[in-house]
Amino acid sequence: MAEKRVAFITGIGGQDGSYLAEFLLKQGYQVRGMIRRASSPNTERILPLIEQYWESKNPDVKSLDSPFFSQYGDLTDASSVRSLLEEFHPDEIYNLGAQSHVAVSFQNPLSTLDINLMGTMRILDAIRDMKLPCRFYQASSSEMFGTSQPPQNENTPFRPQSPYGVAKVAAFNAVRMYRDAYGIFASNGILFNHESPRRGINFVTRKITMGLAKILVGKDRNIVLGNLDAKRDWGFSGEYVEGMWRILQHEKPDDFVIATGETHTVRDFMRESFALVGLNYENFLVSSDRYKRPADVPALLGDSTKARKILGWNPQVKFKEITKMMIVADLKDKFEKTGNVPIERGVMRDDDYYLGIGRDLASKLRKS
Ligand SMILES: NC(=O)c1ccc[n+]([C@@H]2O[C@H](COP(=O)([O-])OP(=O)(O)OC[C@H]3O[C@@H](n4cnc5c(N)ncnc54)[C@H](OP(=O)(O)O)[C@@H]3O)[C@@H](O)[C@H]2O)c1
The missing domain is CATH 3.90.25.10 (UDP-galactose 4-epimerase, domain 1)
Structure with a gap:
């Protein structure tokens, strides 16, 4: 029997991480996640998964054989990033962990850069150093387009307007650079805003x-x-995570806009x-x-023609x-x-x- 593919998700406790974990489990993956330590619970969105797969409920299944398993780690801590990669040996990495709030990035610019840019670099460089034969997905953002005129697609120039956008542009370029320089299968999903009942309460x-x-x-x-x-071009997180997965299933690493094509x-x-x-x-x-x-x-409106044509990804929820x-x-x-x-x-x-x-x-x- 073929071994199960292992997917490692940073930011698994976030809006997208929780939907992606559910989607990948349905696809038959073993899902591994990075959770950062918090003084009050930050795993509410994945609680049903934790409860379903928790070791105490399944005492015969070791954590590393379980379909779902998360571990403490932090994108600002290179040693934790590396030890999770060594432990999980993922086939696919989805880097969703981020300080994801644009307004907060003006208040905390340096930590936003540390998490969103350096965190990405820490994973990419560990992949390079460990020669991990995996595929890497980067959660890039429409905020990178900033003041560029809509509609925006993969050829639109980046004019970020926040420390968040600046960090995401730099991380986007790091992904391209590691792809070109080291042949790593690293792709960017440039996702326009996507929402759900699991959206953070300050968005x-x-x-x-x-x-x-x-x-x-x-x-x-x-x-x-x-x-x-x-x-903003608002889509549904629950179906955008399928776009992320499709990006990594493509025959070669590439960058794709994921959007509904409507703005409000x-x-x-x-x-x-x-x-x-x-x-x-x-x-x-x-x-x-x-x-x-x-x-x-001022205005974001995504043109996701490339994803529709090449990946067959089509948003249904408007x-x-x-x-x-x-x-x-x-x-x-x-x-x-x-x-x-x-x-x-x-x-x-x-x-x-x-x-x-x-x-x-x-x-x-x-x-x-
Ligand atoms: N949603 C959108 O509209 C949108 C659009 C484009 C791109 N993106 C990007 O897509 C990704 C997922 O978005 P989302 O909406 O799911 O965001 P989210 O709900 O804010 O989730 C972000 C996750 O990252 C974790 N995280 C933050 N700092 C970390 C650190 N230092 N180390 C490890 N994990 C850390 C958070 O953990 P805590 O719970 O502990 O804070 C949380 O689980 C993000 O990278 C975001 O920037 C989102």
């Missing part, structure tokens, strides 16, 4: 969907946002979210310079569906926590159920 889409849920249950009165006119403003996202429960967003919006960035990226998916997930969570909906094991309720309660609560808000 603008999640701020809006969680904020709306809080307003409906009376825990908040409004949502404070910065630039409402920024345009932050204001559109806010309007669409509130309209789902019959509210006018303008009554709940506070605009603050506090959330405006020293430099901003703006309206993503918005609804995120709203429903946050309503469900808040309604259950506040007792607006009873938690009954095994009872499946559809989206309309939660949106219906949302609309009832919204109509009371309008009257008060």
Whole structure:
């Protein structure tokens, strides 16, 4: 029987890492992950996997034979990077670990560079030094395009507008350099924004969907946002991870844009979210310079023709569906926590159920 392929994911506890782990397990991979130590839990998104494969539940299966296994490590620590590579001997590496928040990168520019650029270099150089016969995927970003005119594709110049973008451009170039200089199978996925109910709570889409849920249950009165006119190409993380995998299955290493080809403003996202429960967003919006960035990226719109043609990757989930998916997930969570909906094991309720309660609560808000 052929040995199972081993995939190693940095940032496995993040939004994309958790979807990618689930996707690769379904493809029959043994999935290994790097988790950094935190003083409070940072593994919530992969908890179902941890619970399913935990050694104490499967005492006969050693960690290294288990389909899923994660280990402490840190991209800023070269020795931990190397020892995980020695332990796992991966066939495929997905480098998703990053300080991924653009606004935070203005506050923490040096650590952003350390994690996002040097972290990438630490893996690439370990692959070179150890002569690891593996494929390497780098989580590059549409933020690299910065102020370049949309639509953006693989030939669009990079004009990053943040320490995050600068770090990602440098890491992108490191990937190309290690590919050309050392023949390493190293590819970049240039992913445009992608969201899901697992999106971090300080990203603008999640701020809006969680904020709306809080307003409906009376825990908040409004949502404070910065630039409402920024345009973004929003896709669904759950299907972008398949794009990552397809990039590494291609016959040669290359760079690909992954995007939906639609762009919407932050204001559109806010309007669409509130309209789902019959509210006018303008009554709940506070605009603050506090959330405006020293430099901003005005408009991102991806042209993923190359990925569609060569990899056969086609996004199905677009703006309206993503918005609804995120709203429903946050309503469900808040309604259950506040007792607006009873938690009954095994009872499946559809989206309309939660949106219906949302609309009832919204109509009371309008009257008060
Ligand atoms: N989502 C997007 O729209 C988008 C678009 C383009 C590119 N990207 C890139 O794609 C990757 C995945 O994005 P995401 O949305 O899943 O981000 P995310 O939810 O913020 O996940 C990032 C992960 O990286 C981990 N990490 C941070 N610093 C680390 C370090 N020093 N060592 C090891 N792990 C570290 C985080 O761990 P903690 O939980 O402990 O912080 C987290 O698990 C990132 O590289 C991001 O920059 C994302």
